Amino acid sequence: MPDWMNRIRRLAGKPSERLVRKLILLFAGLAMLIVLLLTFISYKMIERQSVESFVAGSKSNLMLVNKNIVRYFAEIDQMSTPGLQYDALIQAAECGTCDYTAQIFLENYVRSMFHSRNDIESLFFYLPSHNQYYAISKGEPGRTVRIVSDEEGRIARQKWMAMVLDRDTNRLIQTLLLDESVGYARTKDSYIAYHRVIRTLLEREPMAVLTILFSPGGRDEILRDVALAQGEQLLLADAEGRPFYWSDPAFFEQAPLTEWLADIRADEDGVLDRVLGGERYMVIGDMDQTTGWTLVKWTPYRLIYASAQKTRNVSILLGSVFVLFALLAVSLMSNAITRPLKALTRKMEAFSRGNFNVMVEVRGQDEIALLSRQFNRMVRQIEELINERYRMQLAEKNAVLKALEAELNPHFMYNALQTISTNALKKGVPEVADMVDALAGTLRYSISRRDRVLLREEIQHIERYLAIQKARFGGRLQVRFELDDRLPDVEIPKLSVQTLVENAVKHGVEKTSVPVLIRIRAWPDKLGTVIAVHDSGPGMDGEQLELLRERLARDWDDREQQGNASIGLSNLAARLKLLYGDAARLMIDSDELGTEVRILIPRGGNDGNDSGADHRG
The missing domain is CATH 3.30.565.10 (Histidine kinase-like ATPase, C-terminal domain)
Structure with a gap:
């Protein structure tokens, strides 16, 4: 038998041979159990907190970004409306190129509309009654306005043309991610085609159809606020489920988007648990109730649990090191203990089992007496430390509960005020609803965590306060x-x-x-x-x-x-x-x-x- 195995056998011996070795085994088992138990509990707590924190942060982030997306498309709607030039535009569209003044007016209108935004790739102004359209594009030399004939009616036969003419809103946003045909020449950077019908006020006859191809610059700048880690996916879809942005086309081509979008919109919290390609995902979405624009984020659970798993691994490593060092220290000390210390050993065994009232009778002034005094002092100090630690844990839990209360109560009050406002409007008491809305706005402003604000924000808050x-x-x-x-x-x-x-x-x-x-x-x-x-x-x-x-x-x-x-x-x-x-x-x-x-x-x-x-x- 190898020499090192003999040494291990002599060190271990039988558990009943020596009292000190019993203490070694007991201490090692308790330490390992405590380390594993604490590691498991802390891992589960951090795992749950990671999910709750991730869901709350993601929902808030998606809601803010989705509001900016809605505002982005609302700005496009506003920009495409003729406004004060409506009558002159109708007259010019009716004349077409038959009148030089009308032609110059339409060219200037198309040019000014094209240069009104930096993310416009191409702009087309189609005149159905003349089978021609005005065109301007970033890809054209000099970016001049061209008049193109459509005698074959290619534009009029487009699928989107029938759809936009049939809509009461007189507008259609067409996604180009699915390679849908526009009819016009388009650049590779275009991601949507925005169509708007311009009709006469009385007869509601379509006089022109404005088509604008947009680059994704404005959209991507807004979506950049959704920070995506490696493996996360993001989707932007309209009310009909058509994608207007996806972070990875290959990922979404294998996903049942229609079904998942319906589930997201039907779920009260907007949070789903789905499996795709053998990996489990948390799916979080936000839908604008007015326009139906939906922003959905896919996150693998492995990313959410990464911090908890890292903490668990570190805890296991540190616990193992602690157990090994403790076991080694106790083993070395046991070899130095002699038979006259058995009484002290028994006291220590009782102490190791949780009896903190044990005291060793001190006799004489030798090394054993000194060790006994130190043991007695250690027992008292550990008992005091345990009591102090217990009090600290109670105080810490109370502080955490109070902090959670302080965070939840204002949000509860704000949600309650919103509910009261809604009920007041339903019951035909708009004055009460206005006062409650003012109070809710005041509450939200007051609990915001910013130390400094803009003067106009403070004035808006003052107006709500004075309304009350x-x-x-x-x-x-x-x-x-x-x-x-x-x-x-x-x-x-x-x-x-x-x-x-x-x-x-x-x-x-x-x-x-x-x-x-x-x-x-x-x-x-x-x-x-x-x-x-x-x-x-x-x-x-x-x-x-x-x-x-x-x-x-x-x-x-x-x-x-x-x-x-x-x-x-x-x-x-x-x-x-x-x-x-x-x-x-x-x-x-x-x-x-x-x-x-x-x-x-x-x-x-x-x-x-x-x-x-x-x-x-």
Whole structure:
């Protein structure tokens, strides 16, 4: 028998031979069981959290991107509408090339329409009554407008022509991913053909058919916001299930798209579990309820579980290393233990089984006594650590529950308000629906996680807030906005203007029974942007004004000493100082004609000098 096998046999021996070796086997088994159990539990928890987090993030992302897709096609609809040129366009289309003025008008119209967007590849203006069409394309030299004859009626015989003429909407979006025929010459970069019929107003006779071939640049820029990992697939389809984008044609050619799209639209959550090509996919979709545009994402479960599997593997590796090192350490210690330590060994065995009340009787001052004292001290410390760890786990769970509550409650309130608004509209109470919609918008804005917003976003929020207050005060509350047109995209702290407006309502409107005018103004200053809110309420005397200015000048660390008085303005002053330093200012003036509060947002958000903004009456 090899020598190394003899050494292992001598080291292992029989479990009953020595008490220390029993402890070794017990410790190793418990450690392995704990490591495996904790690894399995953590893996399942992370796996579930990964799925929930992925679904929530993907649904939110798809919803936002799908809204942009709907807006993209709405812009194309708007662009293709003749508008104010409708009558002149009808007259020119009726004349065709028989009148030089009409021909020049149509050429200019086609040219201006072609150059109105960068993603237009080709544009065709077909005149059914003249069997000819005007054409312009990026592929043509000089991009000039050509007049092409269609005496054979090739365009009129196209399948899409019959479809668009039969539609009440007078428009048709034709996908070119399936190699459908357009009739016109098209470039390889075109992905859709947009058709619009131009009819007479009274007889509804088709006078012209506008066809625009678009490149996928605008579409791809929007879909780029859907980050796809390797193996994920994305599909964009219209209400009829026709694809307008697919990330991998070979993948979707083998998938039952019609069936899956129907299932996605029928599912309340828009989440499916499907298997394709031997791989399991999570299918998440978002459908616009108005237009039917549907955006669907296929993600292999192996990608969703990748982080959980990686964590599991690392946990198993670390646990195995820990068990091996622990087993080696205990084995080395057991070889150094002698027979006089059996009593201590028994105590340790009881301790290893979870009895933390064991104490070794200490006798003498030798090494055994020192070891016994250290053992007793270890027992007490471990018991304290376990108790402390238990308390920490309880506190951690409570903190997690409170965090989840804080995240879910605002969304629950927002969804509840939306439900109340819908019921109010159904029951014919639009005033209540408007108030609830305003309140829901205010809630959504308030719980957003951005620290800074655009001035126009804050003003929209103020309009919703004042709509609620007007329902409360009626004619007593009057509002006037005086905003410089150059400032809508200026960044300001979120809820900063609302703080000023709330202060005006509380101290101006609520304290008097006569009508009060609140003026909300914003103008550029040499130091930045000035925002002022003035109310025609009772105002303050000089002593109150000085006291308030003194409170606003205090450091934020002294906020507890000033109680709840002017806490809103104090908080705003502190936020301005934290965000912009001494360059930001909060100023207040008051007299018998009312009170005005102004804030100065420094230009570019950088620290400025200490001078204030000019007061404008």
